[in-house]
Amino acid sequence: MIVKSSEKLKKLGTEIFTALGASRDRSSFVASTLVESSLTGHDSHGVVYFVRYSDRIRKGFIDVNADPVKVKETEASALIDGRWGFGQITAMRSVELAVEKARRSVVGAVGAFRCNHIGRLGYYTSWIAKQGFIGMMFANVGHPSVSVYHGLGRVFGTNPFSASVPVKDSDPFLLDYATSVVAEGKVSIARSKHEKIPENWIRDKFGNKTDDPNAMLEGGWLLPFGEHKGYCLQLLVELLGGILTGSRSGLDPENEPPSPNGVFSIAIDPGGFRDRSEFASETRTILKKVRCTPNEPGARILVPGDPEWETREERLRCGIPIPEDSWQQIVQLSRELGIDPEYYS
C-alpha cells in the first residue's frame, strides 16, 4: 500500500482532469468527490477513477465541459439532461435543485438522464442532509453485472440506493449501498489479494455457487442482497433511476457509454412535518440509543454512516492507502499528461 494525503490527491486529480480539457472548477469538483469516496473508505469509488474517467474522456464518452440543462420543471420537480458531461456535475446539480425545491415546497424530486458514472451516491445524499434536509437517491447502472432473484446471468447494474438524514451536531445518518450483496469492487479486491469470497456473493457462469472471485471475470454475476427483498429494491431502483428518467436500462443491449447512470433524487424538508431542530435532535437520541443496545459478543453496533465518518477522520489524519498497482496506474497517467506525480506525494 502507498499512502497519500487527501489534499495532495485532490490537487493531482484536478491537474489530471484539467490536462484532459476540463475547466479547473469542474476538475477540482470531480477530483474532490472521488477523494471523498476514498476518505470515507469506499475505495472502489475513489481515486482509482482518476484513471477510469481519463480513459472514458479520451474515448469521447465524457464531454468534460458539458453542463447539465433542465428540460422539464415545476415548483417541486425537475428533469435534467446531463448531456454526457461528468456524472458528478449532473448529480450535484440534481441535489442542489432538489433542495431548492424542497425549501419552497417541503419536497422536491429531480430526475437526470444522459449522466455518466456519478460515483458514490452518499456524497450527494449526505450533502442534502448537511443542508438540513432528508435526501434519497436511486441510481440505475445501465451496465449489467447482477442477476435477478432466482435468475441466471447479468440483468441489471449494481443499482445503488442511498438515503441520508440530518443529525443534530453530528455527521448525518447515511444509508448508501449497492442492491447487490456487495459492490463489484469488493470482488476485485479479493481477486487481487488472492482471497476466497463468501459463497453468497456471486455465481459462476453456470449458475453454481463459488468462492472464487475469478468466476466474476469468466462470465459470472453478482447476486442481489437479501434474497427477494433486496431484489425488489434492485428493481425499484431500475424503475425510478432508469425508466422514470428515460435512461438506459441494464436490459438494453447497448453497451456504450460504458457506465451510464439514471439518477432520481428526492429532498424533504423535515420542517414541513415538525420542528427541524427537534427532528435532528431526536434522530441523534435514537441513533445513540441504538449504538448502546446490548451487542453480540465480539461485534460492535454501528449506525448507518458510522463506518464512513470514522474512516474519514482516520484517513484525514493518516492519509489514504492506495494499492501499489492502482497508484502506478495513476503515476503513469500523470506522466502521459506531463504532470509530475511526485509533486503530489
Next chain:
Amino acid sequence: MIVKSSEKLKKLGTEIFTALGASRDRSSFVASTLVESSLTGHDSHGVVYFVRYSDRIRKGFIDVNADPVKVKETEASALIDGRWGFGQITAMRSVELAVEKARRSVVGAVGAFRCNHIGRLGYYTSWIAKQGFIGMMFANVGHPSVSVYHGLGRVFGTNPFSASVPVKDSDPFLLDYATSVVAEGKVSIARSKHEKIPENWIRDKFGNKTDDPNAMLEGGWLLPFGEHKGYCLQLLVELLGGILTGSRSGLDPENEPPSPNGVFSIAIDPGGFRDRSEFASETRTILKKVRCTPNEPGARILVPGDPEWETREERLRCGIPIPEDSWQQIVQLSRELGIDPEYYS
C-alpha cells in the same frame, strides 16, 4: 382449513365493526382492507384482525369514529393527526392527499401520527399506482420485536416499507415487506403447525441461533433482513415513519396503545419526468423481460407484486382459507356481538 368467500367475509367484518360502534362506511372500508390482505395472501394482516381490532376497540385503543385531521399543510405536503381512529382510515386519507398533491406539484409527501395499526402497506401504495402515480410508504411500528444488526434484544418493530409503480394494462409493480427477515406472523404460523423455522429468522432470548418458533414467545426476537443492508432500511423507516411524523419509536418504553404506526407516504407523478403512458408501458416491458430471464432449475422468476396478484385471482375464485382456530375466534366474537356467523359462510 375453513374456506370462506371474500364477499361474505367483507360483510361479516362490516357487521362486526358496526356492532362495535363504527359507522357502516368506516366498518366496511376497514373490513375490506383486511379481506384484501387475505386475498393477496398476506394472511398475517388479514381477517385475523377482525378479532384483534375488536379487542383493541373494546379496550379503548381504537376510537372507531375518529376522523383524521390535517395539522400542517403546504401545496406539496401535509401532516395528519390520526386521532387514534382506525389506522386504515388515516393511511387511506394520507395517500389520497399525497396523490392530490402530486397531481398539482408532481410530488406529494404526507406524514401521519397517532395512527393505530394500518394493516398491509401494499394496499395503499398499490392504490396510488392504480391512480397512475408512483407510491412509497414507510411505517414504523412502535412495538418492538426486531433486533438491530449485531444487537441483542428487541429494539424496533417490523418497520415495513412499500413501493408501487403503475404498469400499463396490468396490476402494479408492488414491493411490500417488513424489514425483518420475515413478518412475525410467519413465525406464529410455523408454531401453530409445529414446524421448525430457518435459523436466520430469529434468535432466542440469549441471542443463540434457533430453529424453534417458540423461542419468539420466550423472549426471542426477529432479525433484520439482509444483514447490515436491511438494518439500514429498518432504521430509515424508523426515522421517516416514526421520528419525522412525531410517532412513538420502538425504543420508547411506553407500550400502549399496543401497535401504533407512524406513517410517511410519498406520491410521484411520472408525468413530471416523461410521458405517463410511455413510462407505464416501458415498465411493463422491463418486467416482462425480467420474468423471461433464464431461471435457476426448479425456480420461477417473479416480479414484485406477482405473488400477490396471482393469489388474489385464485382466492377470488376459490375462496380464502382460514385456519380452524382463527375461524373459531371470529365465530365466537360474532356471537358475542349478536351476529350470526353462519349467515356469512
